[in-house]
Amino acid sequence: MQRLLVTGGAGFIGSNFVHYILEHTNFHVTVLDKLTYAGNRESLKHLDGERLTFVQGDITDAVLVAELVRATDATVHYAAESHNDNSLHDPRPFLDTNIIGTYTLIEAARRYAKRYHHISTDEVYGDLELDDPERFTENTPYNPSSPYSSTKAGSDLLVRAWVRSFGLQATISNCSNNYGPYQHVEKFIPRQITNVIDGIRPKLYGNGQNVRDWIHANDHSSAVLAILEKGSIGETYLIGADGEKNNKEVVELILTHMGLPSDAYDHVIDRAGHDLRYAIDSTKLQTELGWTAQFSNFDAGIEDTIMWYCDNESWWRPQKAETEEKYKEQGQ
Numbered sequence: 001m002q003r004l005l006v007t008g009g010a011g012f013i014g015s016n017f018v019h020y021i022l023e024h025t026n027f028h029v030t031v032l033d034k035l036t037y038a039g040n041r042e043s044l045k046h047l048d049g050e051r052l053t054f055v056q057g058d059i060t061d062a063v064l065v066a067e068l069v070r071a072t073d074a075t076v077h078y079a080a081e082s083h084n085d086n087s088l089h090d091p092r093p094f095l096d097t098n099i100i101g102t103y104t105l106i107e108a109a110r111r112y113a114k115r116y117h118h119i120s121t122d123e124v125y126g127d128l129e130l131d132d133p134e135r136f137t138e139n140t141p142y143n144p145s146s147p148y149s150s151t152k153a154g155s156d157l158l159v160r161a162w163v164r165s166f167g168l169q170a171t172i173s174n175c176s177n178n179y180g181p182y183q184h185v186e187k188f189i190p191r192q193i194t195n196v197i198d199g200i201r202p203k204l205y206g207n208g209q210n211v212r213d214w215i216h217a218n219d220h221s222s223a224v225l226a227i228l229e230k231g232s233i234g235e236t237y238l239i240g241a242d243g244e245k246n247n248k249e250v251v252e253l254i255l256t257h258m259g260l261p262s263d264a265y266d267h268v269i270d271r272a273g274h275d276l277r278y279a280i281d282s283t284k285l286q287t288e289l290g291w292t293a294q295f296s297n298f299d300a301g302i303e304d305t306i307m308w309y310c311d312n313e314s315w316w317r318p319q320k321a322e323t324e325e326k327y328k329e330q331g332q
């Protein structure tokens, strides 16, 4: 495998993956990205121009997708509408990109008999009670809650059907919440860090008891590379790093690291249908593919992430005012 097509490579996790691949392999990467509000060409700057080709385009464009899939050895599909809050206010782009976009890619991969890896989320499994001793595994039934997670679930099921019915050479991974550099300021951790930089109090939805299972984006990238190289066709792998924290703990950690009292935040209107808890059991990935997380110290990872946002204001500043304006209209 020498030539990778990475969809959504100008987004948060996709751009981290492109950085990771260029550093850890000798592959050539072609990025296909529409550059929606969530895509940022700046996230790929300073990367080796000879090993990276950037194509601006839509994954629902069947002609373009066929050409790019044909010209590469494998596709890693990150492109998506990814924000739950947006999906509650305008679900349509989620159906177009997450469902039709995935369909377009797997049809091309089938036609040219190419390897395909599908990036998905733990949210397809719905949520867990706070005291549930079980975590999500590859066998947990699908039960998505939001327009976002239901379109991701739908796209996963399309891939499974294409494997079974057409012999598509595909693998799927479902990962927990990522954090790290290049994440859009609409998302929880960057929103609160940049709020503090701007002298705005962090905003916690509801009572802040909702739990997310945090993983550093680099650990997600190393897991995807392991699946690409060693995963079995047709299999699903759950990716997680035992990083469960409730939102209140995360906000308090950010405030403390940024030199403010740990209670200097506001509670705002809760998200509709807000999933209570996600938690991943990644035993299969660890035992079958020998993967382990490298960034297991969340405290240190948050400190690095805070430093990245402090040092890279020119990257996030253009999105900040518009993002906060949208939240303000929603009382959040």
Ligand code: NAD
Pocket (backbone or CB within 6 Å): 007, 008, 009, 010, 011, 012, 013, 014, 032, 033, 034, 035, 036, 037, 038, 039, 040, 057, 058, 059, 060, 077, 078, 079, 080, 081, 082, 083, 097, 101, 119, 120, 121, 122, 152, 174, 175, 176, 177, 178, 179, 183, 184
């Ligand atoms: P993101 O919103 O930061 O980036 C999405 C990228 O896709 C952007 O660059 C955007 O321009 C591009 N894109 C959107 N629609 C497109 C289209 N129609 N054609 C081409 N490009 C298009 O998202 P992210 O947080 O980096 O998530 C990437 C993937 O990882 C998604 O599939 C998401 O479901 C999955 N995932 C995310 C997380 C997380 O914590 N963020 C966790 C697990 C899985």
Ligand code: TDX
Pocket (backbone or CB within 6 Å): 082, 083, 084, 085, 120, 121, 122, 123, 176, 177, 178, 186, 187, 188, 189, 191, 203, 204, 205, 206, 210, 211, 212, 247, 271
């Ligand atoms: O201002 C906020 N205050 C707040 O309390 C925001 C933006 C969020 N939250 C809460 C909601 C969630 O419980 O923080 C938690 C994390 O929120 P998001 O960053 O919006 O992430 P989440 O909804 O958990 O989904 C993320 O992880 C799974 C990604 O956005 C998805 O793409 C991925 O599939």
